[in-house]
Structure formats: C-alpha cells, structure tokens
Amino acid sequence: MDFNSYTSRFRLFEPKIHMSFKTKRHDDEMMNIAAKAVGFPKNVVDLDLSKGLPEPDWRDYETPITSASYMW
DSSP, X not given: OEEEEEEOTTXXXXXXXEEEEEOOOOOHXXXXXXXXXXXXXXXXXXXXXXXXXXXXXXXXXXXXXXXXXSOO
C-alpha cells in the first residue's frame, strides 16, 4: 500500500508532499495475532463519511484555523 498526503502550502500553486509511506504484507500469522490482540476489525463505524464531511463551525475557535492537518 502506498499512502501520500499533500499540503496546499497555503494556496501556493502546486500541492507539496506532506508525508508518504509504503508498506506491504510480510507475515499473515503475525498480522492475525496483532489484529486479534487489538480486536480488529470491529463492526463499528467510527466516522461516517457516507454523506461527505460535515460543514465546519469555526465559532468555537478564538484564532483562525491555518492548517489543513485536521479533519473537522
């Protein structure tokens, strides 16, 4: 699996890579042991994005949000 996350660099012309990693499955037995130890997977929805992201409500913040490194 390849994962890439980009930053907008606060409205510069091109997004820049923020973080990246690559992984691959190495050991199914160890994977199953680790998954069982933490109870993964769970049949529970942690964050339902089926209708998209909710509209942000900035009223609770005293200073403006200047980073996109969060999910509202």
